[in-house]
Amino acid sequence: TAALVFISIAALLIGPL
């Protein structure tokens, strides 16, 4: 779960970055 949450937050940051 922690890994999935981490990946989902990373996906969220693609746009801003």
Added chain:
Amino acid sequence: PHAFLMAGWWVLPALLGGLLLPAVAEGLPHRRGGERQVERLTLVLVATALGLHAVMDGIALALPANHSHADAALHGHGSHGSGLSLALAVILHRIPVGFAIWWLIRPHFSRAFAITVIGYVALGTVMGAALTEPLLSLTSSEGMGIFQAFAAGALVHVLLHRPDFGPASGQHDSPASQPGLTAAVDTR
């Protein structure tokens, strides 16, 4: 149909409310001149919707690990890997969510505010994943069915909305006269 199973006929007024509220909100500033208040109300609605959405995403991410039903599906019974497919879907749709927040909020607010909104969504996801068990009973409740119907109505409004040809367009000169946040809600 799933919302109807949870909440019954209450989904119909909720659906209509979701369909009509954005249209009413768009018309308000031109009738009363209360643009700031509408924008503030829209901001609260957007924040609530984004937060709830993030929490539900977090719950969906925790399902393959925590939920025994999804776990059984993962280990060879029934639909193979449905829990992980849901997690993958959540992760993939996060990419456009990030773009949406950045492209819709960043032009109207400071960089710090846009970063705060991203952080808020991230925090909501962590909360949803951490509190899956107590929150899971909420997601199958009547209230959640009504909320989903409301959200579905708002989405129908988004699908039907044409800034140039829509019923609201006659009330203002150009799409550019829309408050930015109202446009943001429409796009979402």
